[in-house]
Amino acid sequence: MLKKTRRSRSLLKQKNQAEAMINGSEKAIKDLGDKADKSDVEATNKAVDELKEAIKSDEVEKIKELTMKLTEVAGKIAQQAYQEQAQADGSATQGNAENSKSNTSKDAVDAEFEEVDDKKDEPKENSK
Secondary structure, X not given: OHHHHHHHHHHHHHHHHHHHHHHHHHHHHHHHHHHOOHHHHHHHHHHHHHHHHHHXXXXXXXXXXXXXXXXXXXXXXXXXXXXXXXXXXHHHHHHHHHHHHHHOOOOOOOOOOOOOOHHHHOOOOOOO
């Protein structure tokens, strides 16, 4: 009984990891769209299909093995997606920096100031 429970937990854990990997891989392919390398996409889709079939079989070792295979294959697409995102973020940051430089006024003056406390000059109440 205990052995069966452990096996069930292990199977459930492997299935969850496999499904998370499938979802992440499919999302990365979708996010990259046409920018993704075609051979990497084909290899990833093949690995996803194999893993989906393995999930139906309830074979823990097979699911584990195919999850690792998908991790390796999809890693290239994930790396591509991160690079695309980093380039997009870098372009946006650079564009914002250029805009802020062009928006600065040439008549701006750097000055010191002192805050004045308005309550400072009012008489204090006597406390008894």
